Amino acid sequence: MTPEATPQGWLGLGEAVFPPLEENHGGYVNTDDRGYQILLDWRQFPEAGFDRVSLMDVLRGRVSGQRFQDKVVLIGAYSPSLRDRFYTPFSHYHRTTPKHKYGVEIQALLTSQIIQAALLEDGGIRGVAQPWEYGWIWLWVSLEYIFLRRWRRGRYPGLTLIMALIGGMGLSGVLVGVTYAAFLLDIWIPSGAALVG
Numbered sequence: 001m002t003p004e005a006t007p008q009g010w011l012g013l014g015e016a017v018f019p020p021l022e023e024n025h026g027g028y029v030n031t032d033d034r035g036y037q038i039l040l041d042w043r044q045f046p047e048a049g050f051d052r053v054s055l056m057d058v059l060r061g062r063v064s065g066q067r068f069q070d071k072v073v074l075i076g077a078y079s080p081s082l083r084d085r086f087y088t089p090f091s092h093y094h095r096t097t098p099k100h101k102y103g104v105e106i107q108a109l110l111t112s113q114i115i116q117a118a119l120l121e122d123g124g125i126r127g128v129a130q131p132w133e134y135g136w137i138w139l140w141v142s143l144e145y146i147f148l149r150r151w152r153r154g155r156y157p158g159l160t161l162i163m164a165l166i167g168g169m170g171l172s173g174v175l176v177g178v179t180y181a182a183f184l185l186d187i188w189i190p191s192g193a194a195l196v197g
Helices: 055-059 103-120 130-152 157-184 192-196
Strands: 011-013 016-018 085-087 100-102
Touching: 011 103, 016 103, 085 103, 100 103, 130 157, 130 192, 157 192
Parallel strands: none
Antiparallel strands: 011 016, 085 100
């Protein structure tokens, strides 16, 4: 496969297209979008980590060349003294103390994600355009407003408050469920602003 530019100027590899990160992309607001950045899918990080061998073992002939055949090999360091460790969202997945990931591991994840996306014709996680985000927020605020207008006409203010809370919690549950389902389909729809609204 050879990297190609799409008509929009985006990176294409195989049948996959990788739209670049924009200033207001998904949950990001006013982010630094210089260069060509894409979103990482931390869910693809292997549970056991990536296969690694010592450079000294390779140089001394302790590792068979077959082990590297048809593989992408990245050379990097696993040393706390180099300060090439980063906190990642993946660290919180197991509900344990956050763990660092080394820079070479993050590069391995990115490489793996690009190759897998190119082979499966998938560009990975993508956000929605900002006008759609605004519409998304207005939709959920409007639904709550309509629900409240219906119950506001009652004679019992306490019942109105209880129904507003029940309606708000129900709509919030639906909102979280829809955004979670979209996320599982690799679409990042921000839900925080809609929940606050």
